[in-house]
Amino acid sequence: MLNLLARANRHSGCEFVLFGELPRERDLPCKSISTRVTPGGFRRLRGKSLGIFVLAVSMIVAPVAVRAQRANENAVTAASDAFGTVVGTQTVGLYSPTSARGFSPTQAGNLRIDGLYFDQQSQQSNPYLFSGYDMRVGIAAQSYAFPSPSGIADYKLRAPGESLLASAVLIRGPLDVASAEIDAQLPVTNVLSIGLIAAAQRGFDYNYALISNRRALSLLLRFRLGPGTEVMPFVGYIHNTEWQEEPLVFADGVHPLPQFDEQHLPVQNWTDWRWNQLTAGVIAWVALGNDWSLRAGLFRSTDENYRNFNPLFLEPMLNGIADQVMDVAPGRIATSYSGDLRITRTRTSGNHRRELTFAVRGRHIERNFGGDSVTDLGPINMFQSVSIPEPPLVFSAPSLDKVQQSGVGINDIERWKDRASLSLGVLLTNYTRSVTVPGAPGNTQHTTVALPTISFTLKPASALTLYGSYTRGLEDSPIAPASAVNRGEPPPATPTWQIDAGVRAVVQPHLQLLLGAFEVQKSYFGVDTSRIYANVGEISSKGVESSATWTDAEGLTFVAGAVWLWPEVTRQAAQVAQVAATGNIPIGPVPGTINLNLDYAPAAWRGWGTSVQWTWLSARVETSDDRYRLPPFGALNVGIRYLLKLSTHQFSARLDVGNVANATALTLSSLYLATPQLGRNYTLTLAADL
DSSP states (O other): OOOOOOOOBBSSSSSOOOOOOOOOBBSSOOOOOOOOOSSSSEEETTTTTHHHHHHHHHHGGGGGSOOOSSSTTHHHHSSSSSSOEETEEESSSSSSBBBBTTTHHHHHHHHTTTTTEEEEEESOOEEEETEEEEEEEEGGGTTTOOOOOOOOOEEEEEOOOOOOOOEEEEEEESTTTEEEEEEEEEOSSSSSSEEEEEEEEEEEETTTEEEEEEEEEEEEEEEEEEETTTEEEEEEEEEEEEEEEOEEEEEOOOOOOOEEEEEEEGOOOEEEEEEEEEEEEEEEEEEEEEEEEEEEEEEEEEEEEEEEEEEEESSSTTTTEEEEEEEEEOEEEEEEEEEEEEEHHHETTEEEEEEEEEEEEEEHHHHHHHHOOEEEEEEETSSSSSOOOOOOOOOOOEEEEEEEEEEEEEEEEEETTTTEEEEEEEEEEEEEEEOOOOSSEEEEEEEEEEEEEEEEEEEOOOOOEEEEEEHHHHHHHHOTTTTTTTTTOOOOOEEEEEEEEEEEEEETTEEEEEEEEEEEEEEEEEEOHHHHHHHEEEEEEEEEEEEEEEETTTTTEEEEEEEEEEEEEEEOOOSSTTTOOSSSSSSSOOOOEEEEEEOOOOOOOOTTEEEEEEEEEEEEEEESOOOOEEEEEEEEEEEEEEEEEEETTTEEEEEEEEEETTOOOEEEETTEEEEEEEOOOEEEEEEEEE
């Protein structure tokens, strides 16, 4: 199903409420990763056509493909709960890597690759390197030795297997988006398998630019060096360009917003963006013998930006009049190395199983910020097109942010089959951050903190499981917005904690129910009285989350979820951002969300299937005095597909209609960035396992 709502801060981190196939995650310096596409035929990519691209790569890989890989992807049938699952280009669930329990796991630094700690500098993952992700919150986080308060997004690499495979995926929609992707794996010997993914896309950033192009290439090598020993190096690279940037609309937190359509905001022909994204690393699994095993990962993440234009519409009024500012960011680069080493001893005796894990993890980050050329272009009417000459650019020296963090931990998990489990752990973390600002003395912050965790499950009956946990963490926060004096500056990591408890019931083999309650508390960052983005208080998010899944042999799958939040901000009296910031409800989190997904494909339909998704958002505050609220919003998506199998090959065609009723709505990020809902749209997906 199609993506319904996105809340993003292109200038300083990403936050999303996502429902549907692919997140469109974007910020500065990160960009969108959607591979979806609208009817009307495949138009030419800049300089090359999608058809030629797909044909050329298909001729290379088609002779080696022998069985299905991508044609029958289905996130609804793959989901074990309603909290967040991605399979290929399809997404279902209440949570995503940028939105979980009112916070962003990506911004918090809570990402994993196949369970191993990973620091990502762009606010998006690489969809051509990862096959999807699972959200680990509540009982789904019980199997993690070192969980995190704001939830974990665990990405799964597209690991090449032992069979010859190749798939082609063509997508058209929504709007003018078009993409082509080839996904192939080749077993060279009994020891080595190679995975290769190549993709091209146009129009992918439709929310933020009128024209956009992308090229992507990923390579994975899988070495099976002996029984219980595997090593997998990988690299994924994406090159992005776009032109005619759509303005970013920032609310002032005082006045209600006008309804607007991003596609019709005035744009300037001379604005553009260019950026590259690199994700690389190596993962190793080694069985050491005598119940011991080793898992390790070393990763590199790079986000490289050229000189990029950011048109800003600040403090818009209901009549559409806003202050127009052109923020031009100089070339920037953010890099990080991160690693995770785990040695585990596993012993089983009767119904008792014990896992003792020793872990070492760390990260090293360098990123520059600031130095922007900022020009106030005066008032503008958001609903009237006007051409403005490019202003002269005056850059200043950028600042440098460095982070070094290491952790040493031990975790013990005791499991008694069909009865209970108990997990106790602690991670001793050492964190150092230094900021170098031209013309100012250096600023270094250092902290050493022990981060304990405890969790349990209890089965009072065979169909009933009770669970609970308490976790402390040291987490990052969104970077400074365009409205701040220190725009683009990453704030320091701050202590967080989370407590949750709930129950899971397997009513019958086909039905599973989950109900849980939680509270998460973090530092609250905002613009203070000096227009500096800083720690201005505390934010807590209390809530109730639920999930219901139903599957049967007749081809019916139902995944439903709801989350109700009660977020609250406690501001420091001397650090209130503005006089109007008198409310205690933060802008950004949505108090109520319901997400229903139904998939039906009975055998009697002979390859045909259908899907329905309905998402509802409650009213949510749009001013910092809690006076004005955006109205509730509901959207319906429907889809129909056909799966054809010829010998060992599978082919599928899927048509999705998003926002069938063409409902309108706005969402606001925690940094006051306004994003309108995409109207009625169409997406056609063709996939072939060659």
